[in-house]
Amino acid sequence: MRETVGEPAPSRPGRGRRPAARESILDAIRASEQLSRVELAAVTGLTEAAVSMTVRRLLDEGLVVETGRTPTGGKPRTLLRLDPAARLAVGVHLDRDVTTFVLTGQTGGVISRLTRPAPGAADGGLLAHLAAGIATLLAASGVDHARCLGVGVVWPAPAGGLPPGWDSPPHLRDWDADGLGRRLAEETGWPVLVENDATAAAVGEYWVARVGPERAFAALYMGSGIGAGIVAEGRAVRGGHGAAGEFGHVCVQVDGPPCWCGSRGCLEALAGPRTLVVAARSDPAALAEAGLGNTTGRGVAADFAAVARAARAGAPRCLALLENSARYVAAAAESVVNLLDVDLVVLTGPGFAAASFVYGPAIMRRVAPADTKTWRRSVTVTVSLAAATASATGAAALVLQSHLRR
Structure with a gap:
């Protein structure tokens, strides 16, 4: 979580502080x-x-x-x-094609929801798009605006701007997370908190699925890339620089291909959605099975979903590509489970929502033997029931969490 813009930042949890x-x-x-x-x-x-x-x-x-x-x-x-409506917050998920706005109460339920197409060049820019969406959401909900504590925004990239090679939508290319949070706070008058998509999705799952604070879990997120959010003792784990959970940059092949992050052999470089889509487009059989031949400019997430749909329908080449990707993802997931000693893994985000029928069983097959023989755990792998809104709900929940002890 970046520092909240527009008011003093709350103290950082998880560093020896017992909850009030x-x-x-x-x-x-x-x-x-x-x-x-x-x-x-x-x-x-x-x-x-x-x-x-x-x-x-x-x-x-x-x-x-x-x-x-x-x-x-x-x-x-x-x-x-x-009281669900005693305290409210707005969550906003910036995606490639649409922006999702949700109004969430302190029980984690979505009170109202709004989706709008991502802004184009002639739409007045990202800032106006977000401010108008927030205003429309609040006006349509009929709630007392005084009960709204702020806005949480899901930022789909590292905090310091969009890196080279990132599948970045045009409306985000001139922004970074901190700059967007600061400008949106000035534009709307609300405190604004900015969080990455995987961590926000994990917090959204924690609130919506009513996971108890005593249970730690990892939420693996797949959109156009791969990430993870970790929740322990009811709090998102962020690490010393706010970058905990970079699941896509676990090394799964020591001498593997270079990754955009600067390292080599990263999970995302070997088995991420972008790599899989490139492989599908390079394979005439998979290209035909997924119907990608006449599609350009749709983005990685849309093409990956097309491959997943074809695989679910029985297309052999598309299924083989997903199964190869799932082998690497499962190995990395086992490392996450072993490092954190968690017994719950939640698959969320549009990629896993489309292809969990391959990735979920692959992860279970990977972790089960050692769990049974050595660790005596019983790891559960589930698919989020709120994948479409988990990140936006989580961003709003983080705003609400920051006020729990006030």
Whole structure:
């Protein structure tokens, strides 16, 4: 996460800081939908007195509401849930062809959604496109604008601008993440946070799928490239320079081909969507199977989806290309699982949404033998149910997370 533009940046999580009581309580209720005070004390490890005092403040602020009672052997317990509309944030996912805007509440649900074609040269530029989309989303939702805490933007590239060779859409080529966040904050008046697509998708999965804060997991993201988002103790893991999760740059072949990042043998260079599409276009049989012969300028993600559709329909050459890619992805995924000791891997992003039928089983086949023989884990590989909006929802969720302890 880049620093929030337009207000002081929140303190960095995950560096020896224990979550505050209100943060722990709000996160526990979000994951479970509703809990009693006694259950909150058990889940968070806080004393019942601390829970009662913090809950009273949250009720006064309108963030938490009481929602009936649950029968017990003794006195019935009052259940608590989050008010979905008490705090809101906008999430924006910049993609090659469309921009997705979502308005998300503190339970992680999407309150409203808007998609618009990516801006062209005559549309007034990226800044005007984003500001207009945000304004339309909020106006159509009918919510109190005062409850909106800010805007999270998904940036589909490294923070320092778009590198040479990147499959960058024209409307992003003159921008970098920090510059866009700063200018959008000035244009809209909202604090703006900018995050990469893989990390945002992981946080979106955490909120939407209601993963508990005690469970660490890795979300592998495939768009036009490959990345990963890591969530531990309810927080995105970013590393010392905000670049944790560069799954596409795990070395899977020591003397492999050069990668645009400057290294060699990277997963993305050997098995990424761009490499697979180039291989399909160079293979007459695969080219015909995927129907790529008369298509140009659509972008890597669209061509990769066409190969995946053909493979699912039984096209042998396209299926062989995906299976070869999946071998490398599975090997890299096993390294992620072993390094982080996670037992949940979520496949998300448009690439995995299109081709999970190949990549999911390949990862399971790769990790299962050592898990059974040595590590005694039971790794689950799932496909995100919200791949289309996970990144945008995650960007909004990061804005909301930054306010949990305030």
